[in-house]
Amino acid sequence: MCLAIPGKIVELVAGQNLVGTVEVTGVRRKVQLGLLEDDMPKVGDWILIHVGFAMSKISEQDAMEQMRLLRALGETEQAMEEIRGYGLEDDVGHEGPIQ
Amino acid sequence: MAWKTMSVMRVRFNEGKVPRQMERSNMRYVDEFRDPELITKASEEIRRLADPARHYRIMEVCGGHTHAIYRFGLKDILPSNIELIHGPGCPVCVLPMGRIDDGLAIAGDRNIIFAAFGDMMRVPGAHGSPFEHKARGADVRIVYSPADALELAKKYPEREVMFFAIGFETTAPSTALTLMSAKAQGIRNFSVFCNHVTIVPAIRAILDSPDMRLDGFIGPGHVSTVIGCRPYEWIARNEGKPVVTSGFEPLDLLQSIVMLLRQLHAGEARVENQYKRVVPWEGNRAALKVMAEVFELRPYFEWRGLGFISQSALRIGDKYAMWDAEQRYAVPDTRVADPKSAQCGEVLKGVLKPAQCKLFGKECTPEHPIGALMVSSEGSCAAYYNYEYRKSLVTRIASVA
Numbered sequence A: 001m002c003l004a005i006p007g008k009i010v011e012l013v014a015g016q017n018l019v020g021t022v023e024v025t026g027v028r029r030k031v032q033l034g035l036l037e038d039d040m041p042k043v044g045d046w047i048l049i050h051v052g053f054a055m056s057k058i059s060e061q062d063a064m065e066q067m068r069l070l071r072a073l074g075e076t077e078q079a080m081e082e083i084r085g086y087g088l089e090d091d092v093g094h095e096g097p098i099q
Numbered sequence B: 001m002a003w004k005t006m007s008v009m010r011v012r013f014n015e016g017k018v019p020r021q022m023e024r025s026n027m028r029y030v031d032e033f034r035d036p037e038l039i040t041k042a043s044e045e046i047r048r049l050a051d052p053a054r055h056y057r058i059m060e061v062c063g064g065h066t067h068a069i070y071r072f073g074l075k076d077i078l079p080s081n082i083e084l085i086h087g088p089g090c091p092v093c094v095l096p097m098g099r100i101d102d103g104l105a106i107a108g109d110r111n112i113i114f115a116a117f118g119d120m121m122r123v124p125g126a127h128g129s130p131f132e133h134k135a136r137g138a139d140v141r142i143v144y145s146p147a148d149a150l151e152l153a154k155k156y157p158e159r160e161v162m163f164f165a166i167g168f169e170t171t172a173p174s175t176a177l178t179l180m181s182a183k184a185q186g187i188r189n190f191s192v193f194c195n196h197v198t199i200v201p202a203i204r205a206i207l208d209s210p211d212m213r214l215d216g217f218i219g220p221g222h223v224s225t226v227i228g229c230r231p232y233e234w235i236a237r238n239e240g241k242p243v244v245t246s247g248f249e250p251l252d253l254l255q256s257i258v259m260l261l262r263q264l265h266a267g268e269a270r271v272e273n274q275y276k277r278v279v280p281w282e283g284n285r286a287a288l289k290v291m292a293e294v295f296e297l298r299p300y301f302e303w304r305g306l307g308f309i310s311q312s313a314l315r316i317g318d319k320y321a322m323w324d325a326e327q328r329y330a331v332p333d334t335r336v337a338d339p340k341s342a343q344c345g346e347v348l349k350g351v352l353k354p355a356q357c358k359l360f361g362k363e364c365t366p367e368h369p370i371g372a373l374m375v376s377s378e379g380s381c382a383a384y385y386n387y388e389y390r391k392s393l394v395t396r397i398a399s400v401a
Helices: A036-038 A060-074 A076-085 B003-015 B037-050 B063-071 B097-106 B131-137 B146-155 B172-185 B197-207 B222-227 B229-238 B250-264 B284-296 B320-325 B343-350 B380-400
Strands: A006-010 A021-023 A027-032 A046-050 A053-058 B056-062 B080-087 B111-118 B139-142 B160-165 B190-194 B215-217 B241-243 B272-274 B295-297 B298-302 B307-310 B314-315
Touching: A006 A060, A006 A076, A021 A046, A021 A076, A027 A053, A027 A076, A027 B343, A036 A053, A036 B056, A036 B172, A036 B229, A036 B284, A046 A060, A046 A076, A046 B222, A053 A060, A053 B172, A053 B222, B037 B190, B037 B250, B056 B063, B056 B197, B056 B250, B056 B307, B063 B080, B063 B380, B080 B146, B080 B197, B097 B111, B097 B131, B097 B160, B097 B190, B111 B131, B111 B146, B131 B139, B131 B307, B146 B190, B146 B298, B160 B172, B160 B229, B172 B190, B172 B320, B190 B314, B190 B320, B197 B222, B197 B229, B197 B307, B215 B229, B229 B241, B229 B272, B284 B295, B284 B320, B343 B380
Parallel strands: B056 B080, B056 B215, B111 B139, B111 B160, B160 B190, B215 B241, B241 B272
Antiparallel strands: A006 A021, A006 A046, A021 A027, A046 A053, B295 B314, B298 B307
16 A cells, blocks of 8 residues: 555546546546645646555656556556546446556 | 676576566566666675675665565575664554454444455454454445545435545545545535554654664655655754665665665765655645644554554544544544564564564464554565565475475
């Protein structure tokens, strides 16, 4: 739970304060961006996610390395389960990997 | 010399592809290391800097580091006079059993939904883990985010959702923002049972412990993204011990050890930041602001293995009293002593190695944990069991066969 999950911002959700959609290895989910209020990420930026909240902006290369680290620690499955599990969705129809 | 040959072999190994089915095993491969040449360089630098006449005791504070250190077998890369002591930075591990019992006692009311992170589910209370309570009829749910728990409350307006919050400063801001959101939206069937703790008082308690001798600290990575590096300055200034906040990759950890050894070699004690790509020196202002808005310091809080530590934990402030489970429900205030035979406290303080505990690998295993250090993958006992102990079992079996 100490380890953070990297994701790419693909959308800033309109009408919802400080919520963005991220993509993590093909799975899209909403995350809270409130902790990055002072330095809001833009679409295309990479972030580290911890318990459903973006905690810092990182470079794309660091995001790749972080994913590799999670794999090595055997925590990818747990991470993906976590991403799928964020119950921040309104549109249940969009669940599952986006091709 | 033998070590040098091994490191070269490791780098060469990197050129080959690791078969897919092997990726899942617990064995380690240089393939997973970023920049194997730099790994070799850092290891050589560590050997050069480490004074053979000294024995270095370096504590990694964070449980994520403990997991990575075991996973990548860094002990095998380090010279034998550098000892890594595993610190208190695993939130599941330091939570006293009585708090779990208190939370689960509240969930005895069948109108209450007990929501917690997956890490909590197998942690034993005196009357069983959250999962065991679920089997007995309590409504226990895994959530992956505090915001998730708030969504549950919106989904079940006739029920009451209590989020069992654990974690250091990495996690506390997310709980704080969720409470602010609950207040802003006027969601009243939601509450938080707050067990958030702060890392610095725990480090202080460890340094005050008479049986403890440490040379320096590998500072936590993600906690420091929130609090920054300044809160560690007293460790360098008053205690004369260097601190280097570190990333989680093998190269990060080795570089941090190089930075610590350089300071020790030069007789210096400073706070340095190896994890600059993620940790800002001043921390995350927005996160600190929401924590200050929602939480206040408890006068004292019990830590498993470390006892009561003053001003080491957070409670929910008056403005959010309505969402504070401890004010809303009757809390039994359970105190449970750890089983006498389990030596979690000594292991947590680094006085004993996991395998030196009488129960290790016998009564207490990751499948049947007795102490919390065996429950979480970030706990030093589970990490040691999964990566060192099992491996030694396999070796022993192989040598017999």
